[in-house]
Amino acid sequence: MSLPGVFLFSHYVESFWSTPPPLVDWSGVPTLVLVLVAVVMAATALLARSPDTKRPTRLPGPPALPLLGTRWLFWSRYKMNKLHEAYEDMFRRYGPVFAETMPGGATVVSIAERAALEAVLRTPARRPYRPPTEIVQVYRRSRPDRYASTGLVNEQGEKWFHLRRHLTSELTSPHTMQGFLPELNSICDDFLNLLQSCRRPDGTVYGFEQLTNRMGLESVCGLMLGTRLGFLERWMSGRVAALASAVKAHFRAQRDSYYGAPIWKFAPTSLYKTFVRSEETIHTIISELMDEAMSRTAGAAQDDGMREIFLNILANPELDMRDKKAAVIDFITAGIETLANSLVFLLYLLSGRPDWQQKIRSELPSCGELRVEELAAASSIRAATNEAFRLLPTAPFLARLLEAPMTIAGHRLPTGTFVLAHTGAACRREENFWRAHEYLPERWTHVREPHAAALVAPFGRGRRMCPGKRFVELELHLILAKIMRQWRVEFDGELDIQFDFLLSPKSPVSLRLVEW
Numbered sequence: 087m088s089l090p091g092v093f094l095f096s097h098y099v100e101s102f103w104s105t106p107p108p109l110v111d112w113s114g115v116p117t118l119v120l121v122l123v124a125v126v127m128a129a130t131a132l133l134a135r136s137p138d139t140k141r142p143t144r145l146p147g148p149p150a151l152p153l154l155g156t157r158w159l160f161w162s163r164y165k166m167n168k169l170h171e172a173y174e175d176m177f178r179r180y181g182p183v184f185a186e187t188m189p190g191g192a193t194v195v196s197i198a199e200r201a202a203l204e205a206v207l208r209t210p211a212r213r214p215y216r217p218p219t220e221i222v223q224v225y226r227r228s229r230p231d232r233y234a235s236t237g238l239v240n241e242q243g244e245k246w247f248h249l250r251r252h253l254t255s256e257l258t259s260p261h262t263m264q265g266f267l268p269e270l271n272s273i274c275d276d277f278l279n280l281l282q283s284c285r286r287p288d289g290t291v292y293g294f295e296q297l298t299n300r301m302g303l304e305s306v307c308g309l310m311l312g313t314r315l316g317f318l319e320r321w322m323s324g325r326v327a328a329l330a331s332a333v334k335a336h337f338r339a340q341r342d343s344y345y346g347a348p349i350w351k352f353a354p355t356s357l358y359k360t361f362v363r364s365e366e367t368i369h370t371i372i373s374e375l376m377d378e379a380m381s382r383t384a385g386a387a388q389d390d391g392m393r394e395i396f397l398n399i400l401a402n403p404e405l406d407m408r409d410k411k412a413a414v415i416d417f418i419t420a421g422i423e424t425l426a427n428s429l430v431f432l433l434y435l436l437s438g439r440p441d442w443q444q445k446i447r448s449e450l451p452s453c454g455e456l457r458v459e460e461l462a463a464a465s466s467i468r469a470a471t472n473e474a475f476r477l478l479p480t481a482p483f484l485a486r487l488l489e490a491p492m493t494i495a496g497h498r499l500p501t502g503t504f505v506l507a508h509t510g511a512a513c514r515r516e517e518n519f520w521r522a523h524e525y526l527p528e529r530w531t532h533v534r535e536p537h538a539a540a541l542v543a544p545f546g547r548g549r550r551m552c553p554g555k556r557f558v559e560l561e562l563h564l565i566l567a568k569i570m571r572q573w574r575v576e577f578d579g580e581l582d583i584q585f586d587f588l589l590s591p592k593s594p595v596s597l598r599l600v601e602w
């Protein structure tokens with residue numbers, strides 16, 4: 087209650103009991119006054135409340151059921167592995183800004199409108215709050231023997247800032263990437279050899295996505311652990327296969343824990359057990375790989391560009407050993423599928439543009455190691471990858487909690503509102519891009535309006551942006567260049583895409599690599 091409210095109320099009560107009985111019957115008046123005072127007090131209290139606690143003004147959105155909120159939609163009308171289509175449908179039904187209700191009653195606001203997205207993503211937060219994945223948080227907090235925190239991806243505030251500062255500076259530095267380029271060239275060559283050995287006589291490669299996954303594993307582990315691990319050898323070891331399938335299960339369990347019934351929060355359901363198994367498999371295998379990498383590093387020269395990141399993380403006295411291990415795990419799990427899916431999407435989209443493939447080839451030297459300057463000079467490569475990220479990003483939306491109240495599309499959203507910024511959906515809207523649904527790399531070399539380039543955010547925005555961006559761009563450009571020098575890519579029909587917490591190609595994917 088506000089101070090004037092308390093004062094008024096106590097003054098009234100005191101005078102009511104101390105005054106003698108009136109000559110006239112005023113008996114109805116005290117009640118009336120009491121009601122009026124109560125109204126004034128309630129209004130004063132409401133106005134005095136901090137704006138942070140106000141709920142968003144009523145936004146359009148699907149109808150919410152008691153206890154279940156709007157989650158029932160994902161168990162009836164929509165399929166969980168087609169969530170991207172579910173959101174497209176909801177944007178059609180409710181417009182570019184709508185609200186869902188979580189089972190606990192909290193509101194999640196989805197945005198695909200340009201001005202609103204730009205406002206949310208431009209906010210210059212020092213410690214941006216990205217809602218953590220609860221199942222990871224719950225599990226890691228239950229294992230203090232293994233985890234000192236919930237890790238860089240899920241941590242918040244000062245703890246996140248500390249991890250980010252000590253874990254990512256090497257990864258984001260152009261110098262580190264320059265040093266890693268010779269090794270990356272050799273990893274890409276091994277990937278091409280693997281593709282060659284898996285090609286049928288007509289050029290078809292079955293299960294292409296599994297090979298890109300192995301490429302993701304080899305390059306991200308190489309980058310993080312500073313050593314080659316043999317994921318690109320023709321016959322994959324059991325350990326490699328186990329790690330790859332644990333990473334897939336890990337993402338799927340996160341998706342199901344978020345969009346499915348939240349029973350795992352109250353009992354160890356099979357979903358929770360699957361998640362724990364995948365986390366433990368990943369932890370065990372990566373711990374072994376780290377130990378092997380450490381013993382190899384101990385006997386080797388220390389000036390190799392490839393070992394820089396790993397050694398610096400290991401040597402950092404500011405970090406708990408458990409955080410170092412969790413960081414390597416998080417980097418590897420965050421990097422493998424994202425990279426592999428992006429490569430499949432890129433080649434699939436390019437298969438519809440043989441002319442652009444020819445253009446890429448014409449901009450490259452015909453043989454030899456590729457240097458950064460040669461890649462930078464091939465503008466068609468950058469255009470092809472930018473356009474693939476615009477049309478088919480593996481991370482189609484970004485999650486944030488608003489750090490200040492914001493008015494979006496005429497609706498006031500209070501601090502703390504959970505927002506899903508659907509950059510992927512916004513990039514496919516005609517008001518934001520010319521012929522928005524088509525794969526047109528030329529839009530990046532000769533701009534045609536509308537062209538809302540700022541909406542293309544495959545690696546996120548602001549201080550929580552993906553620290554792997556520089557590495558991924560270098561790697562995708564390099565692989566694409568090497569593939570285009572050797573083959574043209576063909577694909578029959580349409581790629582089936584599903585939502586595994588990331589957009590992923592439905593396996594198995596077959597495409598043809600045909601000699602020029």
Ligand code: HEM
Nearest residue numbers: 239417420421424425428481544545546547550551552554
């Ligand atoms: C095509 C590949 C990749 C894509 C599309 C991608 C995309 C993303 C996105 C969208 C985010 C969230 C950013 C935000 O909230 O603003 C993110 C975060 C992150 N990514 Fe990536 N990523 C990729 C590869 C990688 C690689 C290779 C690594 C590690 C070597 C990595 C490590 C991380 C980490 C640690 C975070 C959490 C950062 C933080 O919260 O501070 N990612 N990534």
